[in-house]
Structure formats: structure tokens, C-alpha cells
Amino acid sequence: MLKIDNLHATVDDKPILKGISLAINAGEIHAVMGPNGSGKSTLSYVLAGRPGYAVTEGSVTLDGEDLLELDPHERAAKGMFLGFQYPVEIPGVSNVQFLRTALNAQRRARGEAELSAGEFLRVAREQADALDLSMDMMKRGVNVGFSGGEKKRNEMVQMGIIDPRLAILDETDSGLDIDALRVVGQGINRIMRKPDKAVLLITHYERLLEIVEPDFVHVLAGGRIVRSGGPELAHELEREGYGAMAEAAA
Amino acid sequence: MSLLTLPSNREEGWRWSDLSALPQLSEREPTGRVPTDLPWIACEREGPRLLFVDGRLDETRSRLGPVEIGPVDVTASDHPLARLAGRSGWRLRLGLDHAPHGLVQIVHVSTGAADHLAAQIELDVDAQASICETFIGEGWANRLTGIRLFKGSRLMLSRRLLGASGFISQVDHAQVGQGASLVVASLAAGGTDTRLDGHYALDGEAAYAEASSALLARGRQRHDANVVVRHAMPSGVSRQVWRSVADDRAACSVAARVEVARHAQKTDGEQSLKGLLLARSATINAKPELEIFADDVKCAHGATVGELDRNALFYLGSRGVSPDEARALLTRAFVADALDRIGEEEVKAAFYADVETWFAGR
Ligand SMILES: Nc1ncnc2c1ncn2[C@@H]1O[C@H](COP(=O)(O)OP(=O)(O)OP(=O)(O)O)[C@@H](O)[C@H]1O
Numbered sequence: 335m336l337k338i339d340n341l342h343a344t345v346d347d348k349p350i351l352k353g354i355s356l357a358i359n360a361g362e363i364h365a366v367m368g369p370n371g372s373g374k375s376t377l378s379y380v381l382a383g384r385p386g387y388a389v390t391e392g393s394v395t396l397d398g399e400d401l402l403e404l405d406p407h408e409r410a411a412k413g414m415f416l417g418f419q420y421p422v423e424i425p426g427v428s429n430v431q432f433l434r435t436a437l438n439a440q441r442r443a444r445g446e447a448e449l450s451a452g453e454f455l456r457v458a459r460e461q462a463d464a465l466d467l468s469m470d471m472m473k474r475g476v477n478v479g480f481s482g483g484e485k486k487r488n489e490m491v492q493m494g495i496i497d498p499r500l501a502i503l504d505e506t507d508s509g510l511d512i513d514a515l516r517v518v519g520q521g522i523n524r525i526m527r528k529p530d531k532a533v534l535l536i537t538h539y540e541r542l543l544e545i546v547e548p549d550f551v552h553v554l555a556g557g558r559i560v561r562s563g564g565p566e567l568a569h570e571l572e573r574e575g576y577g578a579m580a581e582a583a584a
Numbered sequence: 585m586s587l588l589t590l591p592s593n594r595e596e597g598w599r600w601s602d603l604s605a606l607p608q609l610s611e612r613e614p615t616g617r618v619p620t621d622l623p624w625i626a627c628e629r630e631g632p633r634l635l636f637v638d639g640r641l642d643e644t645r646s647r648l649g650p651v652e653i654g655p656v657d658v659t660a661s662d663h664p665l666a667r668l669a670g671r672s673g674w675r676l677r678l679g680l681d682h683a684p685h686g687l688v689q690i691v692h693v694s695t696g697a698a699d700h701l702a703a704q705i706e707l708d709v710d711a712q713a714s715i716c717e718t719f720i721g722e723g724w725a726n727r728l729t730g731i732r733l734f735k736g737s738r739l740m741l742s743r744r745l746l747g748a749s750g751f752i753s754q755v756d757h758a759q760v761g762q763g764a765s766l767v768v769a770s771l772a773a774g775g776t777d778t779r780l781d782g783h784y785a786l787d788g789e790a791a792y793a794e795a796s797s798a799l800l801a802r803g804r805q806r807h808d809a810n811v812v813v814r815h816a817m818p819s820g821v822s823r824q825v826w827r828s829v830a831d832d833r834a835a836c837s838v839a840a841r842v843e844v845a846r847h848a849q850k851t852d853g854e855q856s857l858k859g860l861l862l863a864r865s866a867t868i869n870a871k872p873e874l875e876i877f878a879d880d881v882k883c884a885h886g887a888t889v890g891e892l893d894r895n896a897l898f899y900l901g902s903r904g905v906s907p908d909e910a911r912a913l914l915t916r917a918f919v920a921d922a923l924d925r926i927g928e929e930e931v932k933a934a935f936y937a938d939v940e941t942w943f944a945g946r
């Protein structure tokens with residue numbers, strides 16, 4: 335589904351990604367772990383098309399189509415979803431309004447019928463319930479006054495409503511208490527664990543990976559993938575830290 | 585040929601104005617063409633309707649109710665535009681505890697030349713009215729409105745400045761009596777240039793005055809506002825919420841002043857002037873001023889000018905919202921601070937629809 339080949343990218347002319355290659359097939363969940371500043375968020379932003387992030391070498395395709403040519407909203411319409419490490423607050427725009435606009439824009443782009451206000455609210459309520467967010471909160475400004483954990487749960491409500499094919503989740507587990515972690519982990523499984531979907535899960539902690547079991551684990555250090563393996567790699571990291579691996583890569 | 589004496593930019597109150605189109609508009613002949621579809625707001629409770637074409641009442645398409653036509657008693661003042669407005673026009677005088685049935689709607693069509701009109705609104709003790717004026721066309725509509733609110737009366741005055749081109753100038757002179765309330769809400773969302781002047785005096789104790797406006801400009805359009813709220817008596821409350829949006833090479837300028845007289849203790853005055861630049865080539869001028877001679881007052885003012893939040897734009901984009909739609913959504917949220925203060929849902933909905941039309945006009 336997603337094929338990243340020798341990806342190099344700079345931020346403000348500073349090289350951050352230095353040759354990343356990764357292939358993610360439908361039905362797979364890939365975890366990416368790595369020390370602070372290793373380029374995990376940068377990778378997620380480059381994949382989502384954030385302005386200011388320049389690809390200097392390499393390619394990324396989604397279902398064989400050049401992803402890097404597309405604007406962020408076009409990537410979303412193709413089925414890509416980015417769960418933000420730091421979800422953005424938008425005062426004056428309610429979550430409901432934001433998501434209805436988003437969902438209908440995607441449906442329009444795909445030639446599907448838009449949802450009526452009533453239909454949309456039914457879907458929104460279902461997803462908000464599943465993640466323990468009240469509809470009162472959904473009527474407030476996007477992420478405004480939300481706690482760190484509520485913002486992350488809101489990302490998952492959004493993912494549930496949008497129902498993407500490919501989710502890139504950047505530290506969706508950070509800032510969550512133990513109960514919320516379980517709710518969010520189960521949410522990811524419920525929404526994304528399907529034969530025609532795929533997930534790139536960026537995390538620092540093994541705990542999330544006990545709920546959302548990855549098929550592959552990759553270690554990113556210094557802008558490169560320095561090791562790849564199965565779920566056991568996460569246990570090894572939990573025991574030994576990144577130190578040895580990052581050094582090996584340097 | 586009329587002699588038009590206009591102020592120059594050297595005068596402080598006119599430094600951001602561009603009145604250069606006015607002499608030409610003054611000499612043009614009106615086309616008299618009135619669109620068949622007029623921007624009346626559909627209301628559950630239909631109230632009086634007045635249609636002015638080039639400053640003259642079209643009786644066949646008007647339903648006056650308590651509104652009268654004729655000489656009006658307003659101080660023309662020495663305002664260079666207001667004194668052109670003359671001394672005749674429409675008048676709404678309501679007696680003790682009276683209220684018109686429904687929203688009073690006035691549509692002004694200006695068909696290519698200059699038209700001048702005065703108005704007088706006088707509400708006696710505990711009277712109430714809600715008036716919505718809508719301006720369309722391509723001429724110069726010049727208006728002077730005198731407002732006098734007696735004890736406990738309430739006036740909601742909303743204005744939609746939607747002219748396709750040309751110029752709209754509006755001067756308000758208001759005296760707000762004891763415990764009375766005046767709310768003036770304006771939206772400039774057409775292709776016309778505008779100049780808004782307001783002198784709102786809180787002459788009675790515990791009076792309330794509010795001026796909320798959203799000004800949207802693109803191309804080479806100019807909106808220019810100059811407002812003074814004067815607290816003359818104690819315990820008054822005033823709110824000024826201005827939201828300016830400028831795209832392309834357009835300019836929005838707002839000068840807003842709060843004056844608090846020496847014995848106007850316990851005054852609570854707030855002023856919020858915010859500007860949003862949709863393009864680097866656009867201009868926003870904001871001049872908030874406080875002039876306070878009393879010591880026990882609560883006054884807050886703030887002016888900010890910024891651009892759309894890039895993070896929010898990317899967040900919206902990542903969820904599938906196109907750049908144009910994302911900009912519209914964020915801009916709408918920006919002006920909502922001003923528009924959400926409109927009490928009547930039907931009027932508010934009309935204002936929001938005008939904002940949508942403005943975005944669709946890109
Ligand atoms: N705008 C920028 N200008 C310069 N350097 C930047 C910019 N944004 C990010 N960087 C740098 O890029 C590197 C990678 O940052 P990134 O946010 O991708 O790390 P990360 O792996 O997500 O870290 P964390 O685990 O802390 O979230 C860091 O060294 C960071 O300082």
C-alpha cells in the first residue's frame with residue numbers, strides 16, 4: 335500500500351531524514367520507535383505533506399501513485415490519516431463542524447454523496463462514545479480547552495469518523511493515563527485492524543504495542559532506520575534502550 | 585454641479601480614507617435599475633419593510649408600519665459627509681413601552697449615482713425595536729442616523745453593507761439613556777468601499793452600548809471606520825468588537841475610542857480590534873484609544889493583526905479540507921466574535937449567509 339524508498343528530507347534546509355525505506359502492505363501494522371529528535375514526527379509530516387518539509391531525494395507511493403505530488407487534502411482523500419503528536423487547537427470552529435466539513439470534503443473528492451447533518455451526528459456520536467468523549471466536548475472548539483489525553487482521544491474519534499485506509503499515528507499514546515491508553519489502543523484495533531487497511535504507529539512505549547500488536551517494528555535513529563524486526567524488537571528496546579542501536583548506526 | 589468639499593488625509597480622522605471616488609459618483613446619473621430579488625430577510629414575524637431606491641421611498645414595495653417619512657430632527661453636525669445627508673428621510677418614534685411587530689427591514693438600493701438620506705430613531709421609556717438595514721447597488725449611499733434612547737429602551741440596529749461597488753458612508757449619532765441598550769452590528773461583505781462613523785454617548789446611568797462589526801475586503805477595496813463611545817454617566821457598559829479581514833491589496837482601518845468622563849465611575853468598557861491578513865499585500869490599520877478621566881473604571885482594549893494559523897491550515901488539510909475551504913472556515917471563525925453578538929437568529933443567519941457569499945465570490 336505505502337512504499338517509501340530512500341527518502342531524504344530537510345526542514346528549513348536542515349537534513350533530517352537521511353534515506354528511509356519502508357514498505358507497508360494492506361493488513362499490516364508497523365511500529366516505529368526511536369529516540370527524541372530522531373525524525374519520527376518529521377517522517378509523519380513529510381508523508382502527510384506539511385509545508386516547509388522538503389523532500390530532497392527518494393520517493394513515496396501510495397497504491398503505486400506518487401504521493402509527494404499531492405497536497406495534504408488530496409492525500410487525505412486517498413485515504414491517508416495523520417494522528418498528530420500535538421493536535422492543533424482551532425478556536426471558533428467546533429469539532430463537529432470541523433469533522434463534518436472534513437468528511438464531506440473527502441467524500442466529495444471521492445465522488446461519494448455527502449452526509450446530512452443528522453447522519454453525520456449519528457456517526458460522530460457513535461465514535462465519540464467509543465472513545466469516552468462526550469458530545470458536549472465535540473460541540474466545543476477543536477481541541478480548545480482539551481487536556482493532553484482528551485486531545486489524543488479526539489484524534490481517534492476523528493480517525494473513527496473519517497475511517498481512513500492508512501493511518502500514521504504519531505505518539506498517540508503519549509499523555510494518556512492507563513485507562514485511556516486501553517481505550518485508545520482498542521480504538522486503533524477496532525478502526526484499523528482490517529485486511530484492507532494499514533497503520534504506521536510511532537511510539538516510545540511498549541505498553542501500546544501490547545494492545546495494538548505490530549507485525550513489524552522499526553528503529554529510527556539519526557534520520558535512518560537502523561533496525562527492523564518483529565514484535566520482539568520492542569521488548570528488546572524496552573530492556574536495553576536505544577543507546578546501543580543508535581551508536582551502531584552512527 | 586454640486587460643490588463637494590471632502591476632508592483630506594491630513595486630518596487625523598480621515599488619514600486612512602480614500603474618498604476619491606465620491607466626486608465622480610456625485611455627478612453620475614442613477615440608472616434606476618432595481619433587482620427583482622431584493623435581500624429581504626425571511627422572518628417568522630414579518631415586520632415593516634421599506635425600500636429606498638436612490639434615497640427615495642418606493643411606496644409600492646414598502647409597508648411602513650410605525651415608520652414615517654418626512655423631515656427628521658437630527659443634528660447634521662459638522663461631519664463633512666453627514667452634513668450632506670440632509671434633513672429628511674425615515675423616522676421611527678416609539679411611545680412608552682411600544683415595540684413594532686417584528687423586525688423593521690430597510691433595503692437601500694443605490695443605482696450608480698449619489699444619494700443622501702437621514703434617519704431618526706427615538707425610543708421612549710421601555711420601548712424596543714430591531715432594525716436591519718441592507719445596502720446594495722453601485723452608487724454612493726450616504727446616510728446620517730440620529731438615535732435617542734430613553735430610559736430602559738432597547739435598540740438593535742444591524743447593517744449589511746453589500747453594495748457591489750461604489751461607496752457607502754454611514755454616520756450615527758446616538759444618545760443612550762438610563763439603563764437603555766444600543767447594539768449596532770455591521771457587516772461589510774460586498775465590493776463597495778465604506779466609511780462608518782459612530783458617536784455613541786452613554787448619557788444615562790447604567791446605559792449599554794455595543795458596536796460590533798466585521799469588515800471583509802479584497803481587491804483594492806477599503807473599509808474605514810471611526811467610532812467613539814463616550815461614557816458620560818456612571819455604571820455604563822460598552823463593548824466594541826471589530827474584526828477586519830483584508831485580502832489582495834485591500835485595506836481595513838478601524839479607529840475606535842472609549843472616552844470616560846470624570847464622574848462616569850464604575851464604567852466597564854471593552855474594546856477588541858482584530859485584523860486578519862489573507863495576503864501580505866493587504867493592509868490592516870487599527871487604532872484603539874482610551875481616554876479616561878474617572879478613577880474607578882474597568883477598561884480593556886486590545887488590537888492584534890495576524891495571518892491565518894498555518895498549523896490550523898495544515899491540520900484542516902490533513903483531514904481532507906481544501907486550502908480554500910480551510911481559509912474560509914478559519915476566517916468565518918475569526919469574524920464570528922463580532923457576528924455572534926447579533927441577538928436575532930434570523931438576522932444572524934442572514935449575516936452568515938452574506939459571509940458565505942463573500943467567500944464564494946473569490
Ligand atoms: N523547523 C525546524 N527547524 C530546524 N530543525 C527542526 C525543525 N523541526 C524539527 N527539527 C529538528 O528535526 C529533528 C527531528 O525532529 P522530530 O520532531 O522529527 O523528532 P522526533 O523523532 O519526532 O522526536 P520526539 O520523540 O521528541 O517526538 C530534531 O532534531 C528537531 O530539532
Ligand SMILES: [Mg+2]
Binds near residue numbers: 374376419504505
Ligand atoms: Mg515526534
